[in-house]
Amino acid sequence: MHVLIKKLTPPQLLTIGFLIIIFIGSILLTLPFAHQGHMHVSLLDAIFTAVSATTITGLTTLSTATTWTVSGQIIILIMIEIGALGFMTFAVLLFALTGRRLDLKSRLLAQQALNLRSLSDVKSVLRYVLSLSGIIQGIGAILLAIDFVPRFGWLKGCYYAIAHAISSFANAGFVFFKLPFSQFATNPYVLAVTMLLILAGSLGFLVWRDLLMFKKQKRVTLHTRLALVMSGWLIGIGFVGLLISEALAGTFSAHLSWINRVIDTLFIAVTPRTAGLEVISTGNLSTAGLMLLIFLMFIGGTPGSTSGGIKTTTAGILISQVWASLRGQEAVRFGDRQFSKRTVNKALMLAVVAIVFIFLAAFTLSLTEKLPAGTGIEYIVFEVVSAFSTAGLSLGLTPHLTWIGKVIVMIVMFIGRVGLYTVMFSVLDVRAQAKHFEYPEEEVIIG
Template identity: 50%
Template sequence: MIMRQLAHFKFFDTLSKKMVAGFIILILIGTVLLSLPWATPANVHTSLIDVLFTSASATCITGLTVVNTAAHWTTFGQLVILVLSEVGALGYMTFAVLLFNIMRRQIGLSTQLMVKASLNLERLSDTKSVMKYVVGLSLLFQLGGLGLLAIDFVPRFGWRHGLYVSLYHAVMSFCNAGFDVFGDSLQGFRNDPYVLTVTMILIIAGGLGFLVWRDVLLYHTRKRLTLNSKLTLLTTFSLFVIGFVLLLITERDLELLPTGMSWVNRTINTLFLSVTPRTAGLITMPTQGLQAGSLLVIMILMFVGGTPGSTAGGIKTTTFGVLMFQSIAQLRGRRDVEFSHRRFSQENINRALMLIFLASIVLTVATLILTQTEKIPKGFGLEYVLFEVLSAFGTVGLSLGLTPNLTLIGKIVIMMLMFIGRVGIFTSLYALSRRQARVNLIRYPAENILIG
């Protein structure tokens, strides 16, 4: 039994290192491609750190940029960012398995284990079936988004450019990446409820998770949903509704928008503002003009993020949901944490608590460093830095204006946060640590201390 546990710890360390190494290699490949002369217009120079930052942001599907994507990069450079975001969102192991299938080669056990870890699967037997849903649903949503957006963009921009921006926007929305080729995100479409609605559908679809989509699509045959899917759907819907209501209150029906805007468009823009912090990063209004209460709501939504096994970041909806039910159970004096006639395991609860604690430590250290290295403009306070830190960790891409003005140290800190947010805090820390796997053979007597 002990030898089996030691082998498990050793394997998990090796797997974490491989996953981290894979993302680092992908970022470096993107850096090389974006450094090529035809990635930027003639006579436009991009420093190495800015190229690396852009590649990391695309691979980690964040969308934070130190340069304007539409103006600074050529079509080639924009397509490199698009491919990096696609691979980063679905996981490089997904494309490796797809290549194996095209070549009709058998997938080895180690490859299946890598896919299992990258998609946060519980059972190894889910690997092949979930892979079909990952590839199929990704194509379905992105091609569907391309077609729906083309209805609006082609008449507006012409066939060639209209199809290009439709493809770009569909991929970035589904991948929750946040890059745009308009120059000002979606601020030019705040009076276009059709584009905003299609975008919201793509964002939610990408952030919901492939396991949840599989359960939903198979519901007609199974007649049930897994506990993970039920918790995900409940938490996602609750955060969406609560975020929408709070933003309606704090923004006073988006009074910062032009006075002539209809209530329908104001409602759609508020809905969009509630959806986009869930790691999408697209925006229809300048974040600098939002009220302090709205910024707080958005920061909470960015911290929670999307669903495990999806294109989203953050601590994930399931973590938040487990801790909410844990708190309710404790307040009611119940020993077990129950949901939908099931009981959460103590291991799940401990893992959620540990994730929250580690994430808080990482965010606190990053915020402290940035307060010492970055200049906070007049009119802003700590939220100017904390907003950026949460946006990077949650792989969101929203900004109050700090990212384009980051110092060298600031760029390194934000890149590390984006990486941790995408790869996962557990995977990142396990890969970086040099601890020896140990199993305690002695357990000391338990004793209570004062809490609270």
Template identity: 40%
Template structure:
């Protein structure tokens, strides 16, 4: 089956097709969520609220202007799950799955789009990777669903526990952060009632980490027993992920240890699990087990930094990515040591990777600063709350200090755009909207300027 047959579509570049595809999915989701059939009240949802929710689900963010569990019925929640799964794996991945089920050939054009969607350097082995992506996702989500179901079957009827396990396994693995605990523990409470529950904390954290590592890394790990080697990409991702989780947990534990609104009232087990989970969830997950608004400002600002870094390339998460952050740190260390090359695990990084990392970071910083200035004008809230919301949207995280339900219409539009840009990536969006790059026919003479 040739999935790209439209003559107009054939003229579009892979980034343009990705942008158009995600936009179309969001629009369809918004229409479905706005219908009365999707809500518990039967009154429907205002279209802007539905558009915001559909964008948050498709861009696997988790920011919500209405509580998922109390506002949407089962149909509306299943619509959200479909949007989360399609958004997390990518619509081209899902289209490729359908094509493979129908035993149709995947064209070169489609392979190029998949390459862009999965952030790969080449199309070699791209269809094989898609098979792995789908298999790994289903296996991990199934495992999470089973653990959740077993635990929640002690708190609720088995059928309800099974549904809750299914919903949250898909949501957390795709780093979406949507939850349906509103009818049980109150609107917008996430999994705060399970802060000291080791099974829920471990299962949720494991799903988020596995979803945020990226499918290349998961493939490397599963093949390690056979190959006895890991790629440079996997080594950097795993080491940086481990460092950020451990360092983040220590910082949060230290800052919040005596805070009565968060960790102080918990026993040691609750303190440790709460710190670890809050260190994991800024990696674009969106769920929280302690009250984010009750944290100290130092902790909230630290979480802004973690959210800005985000997950890893080729994953269901957002942010500038762990590899970009690692390259920036490597560049700083190399400059301080007077070295010309950035070396990681005895491998020298190509110059174009360094330029891309710097470019991505500066674009991201510009977007965050500009959106923060806009929301500081339209929303009557303190600066840190607005900055937190903006970075959470751009990093497709979904954590909030309580601003989301009270956003103005302009504020909602700004956050919608940030979530969309954050999921696709600023560079992909720039390629889609900008002119087609042309090869330079000449180079200017080299000049020097003073730095520092």
């Protein structure tokens, strides 16, 4: 066994690690103590829930509040926490508690899991990830408890506050109330706290470290600058676009005050960053609003965060490449820095592979699933993009999936969380090969 582990590459170990967490979680969820007595939970539904929790997606075939007991919900929360922070983070914590040192293989695996460039700061970053996430979730739980305790009582209020602080920070989209999250549509305080938790999780730990150390270092990295600029633009575009589209479509109730409309719209613009919480049913949004949500979900959050999608930095690099090409420039720059050709090619490959992957998954689902009357292809495309970006938003397809559809969506969620690169390199075992020759160049007509 030890020899086999030594032969595996970090991407393969990372993929297998997530599969092991899903396997253990699935088995636990099938046990009688995990689900309520009147509910029948099939193995496939238990696996689907485990995949959704571990990949911090939030798509569910069964209601979380009415299907699972408190024990079952705690199992889901543990999987969400492991999925958000990465199982390697907890492995490092175990190493630290037992006084053992990380070997090179473990450090490489941690580097792969957190998208780090250097091995030198693996252990310090992982400790930082644990402490920062604990502090943010703790503060979030206290702030939510201020509203939840008077509303639900001490025991339920504290439990709901902790559960939703974890779910929001992890961008998991799981709701533990019996009523939908839209019950807070007229509660700006809960929405504001939830949005802050979602943004804290979607920015990424490396960005937070840069920001917290800015006073000492007097600078931030190119990664942080690009992530912050893209995040700001995406939220702004989403907010303005949804404000216009939903006002024209008359989505919001006429009895809703303007301040609630603004905050609800902002919440809808923030949640596609892979959070998956609905302040208004996604099916009630206009066609333009759904298109905007698909765009925002596809991009997602920042690398090294709890978010999915192709990531903000990938989108930023591609936009910079297009802008440079339109101006006839070879170099791709952002501010006073220049991206390497390798980085630009990597971003382009990721975007193209993601589009092809989403198309194939949507095409397969269109063969296996039946569209309800009055719906179009967006019913399937929205669900696939939501699963890939681990957003968890739904137009209602997931609860009605066939067993083949459930398997397809599980695969999409898994690949969306672990990462296309990690899965591809796990399967293909890609290794750089020295090239001792070059082929002659020839022009091809474009456009």
